[in-house]
Amino acid sequence: MERRIAHLDMDAFYASVELLRYPQLVGQAVVVGGRGRGPQIGSKLTDFQRLQNYVGRGVATTASYEARKLGVHSAMGLMKAAALAPDAILLPADFEAYHHYSRLFKAAVAEIAPCIENRGIDEIYIDLTDVPGETVSLAQRIKDNVRQATGLSCSIGVTPNKLLAKIASELEKPDGLTILTYEDLPTRIWPLSVNKINGVGPKASIRLEAMGIRTIGELARTPVDLLVHRFGKHYGQWLNDAAQGRDDRPIVMVREPKSISCETTFERDLDPRRDRAALTGILTSLCERLGQDLVRKGYLGKTIGVKLRYEDFHTVTRDITLANPVADPSVILRAARDCLKRAPLDRKLRLLGVRAASLSPGNRVSAADSPNRQPQRPSNVGENLRLFD
DNA sequence: TCTGGGGTCCTAGGACCC
DNA sequence: TCTGGGGTCCTAGGACCC
Secondary structure, eight states, X not given: OOOOEEEEEETTHHHHHHHHHOGGGTTSOEEEESSSOOOOTTOOGGGXXXXXXXXXXXXXXXXXXXXXXTTOOTTOBXXXXXXXOTTSEEEOOOHHXXXXXXXXXXXXXXXXXXXXXXXSSSEEEEEOTTSOSOHHHHHHHHHHHHHXXXXXXXXXXXXXXXXXXXXXXXXXXXXXXXXXXXXXXXXXXXXXXXXXXXXXXXHHHHHHHHTTOOBHHHHHTSOXXXXXXXXXXXXHHHXXXXXXXXXXXXXXXXXXXXXXXXXXXXXXXXXXTTXXXXXXXXXXXXXXXXXXXXXXXXXXXXXXXXXXXXXXXXXXXXXEEEEEEEOOHHHHHHXXXXXXXXXXXXXXXXXXXXXXXXXXXXXXXXXXXXXXXXXXXXXXXXXXXXXXX
């Protein structure tokens, strides 16, 4: 039997959460990004920071639809965004609030359809195949439940697979509800640009364009042999499947993390020699944060790595696999230093990061924020805390 | 007005073992 | 002497996603 797979995407999620707190901003161009603290609840419009006053290296994580009309998109540098929308209101990201609303909307969906795959803070896939009810009314009920639980709108696409559902959920944003079958492929999917396919990014788009392929329909008409020749066996075959709307990936309800990392971009580029003390301090605190994150989430890492980004944005990584998995910040720091010895330090740096991979279960100190995890019983919390005294 | 921070997956070469 | 093929682990980089 054909599956019914939904993709649900919250509309301008971070910005919309901010509008719940600051309803006086409804209708304004709002950009979320950068560091700092937001203004008091109930502040006057004139108390908010305007984009034109921003100085720094932040990017926009979300733009309200009004800001998008001015050309601001997520991942755009804030300085560039300020040139496009100087009067837009800038709010710092408040991830605690977004995680709170993320849990709320996922719980609201789970009341109706429990088979959910997390795809980050603001989107999920849902398997509706075995949920009783006609598709349109089922999707509408989910949207209504999300709005009731959070006050926020979302867009849903329902199709026979994840690939098409992801595309469909975007077609009528915001507050969209789109249902597609395979018969809709030629009219609704094929006219779209190839980069609408989840997995076709800027690099692949440019290479496809150079072959005269701009739309998914043009990709679908391209012989698979040619794609395999240009893109390799795996990716070429996958491009062909994607263009035909073929995708049999299942909904994965629980997934173990593969790596945990902490990184930071400096306010100004740092010289490995002149700014040695500052860099040491940053590396130490990154290792401390990573160690805390590992413990909090209940993992040990056997592979420890560093990431360096130079002033020219060139990025290198170095890693080392230890004899035993660790979470202790001082051990992580020692390993990170060993890695750094193998990296070129002849240019200024703009970013430093540390990463733990090859994860294995450790002792969790507090309940992790994943809703799929069992909460830790209080009696264990004390025991585990003592282990890390 | 350049380009955050957290991830995943794939590729590819070399080491090492059987 | 002169040489196999397969499997797994480690490391580095890159594309892509939210």
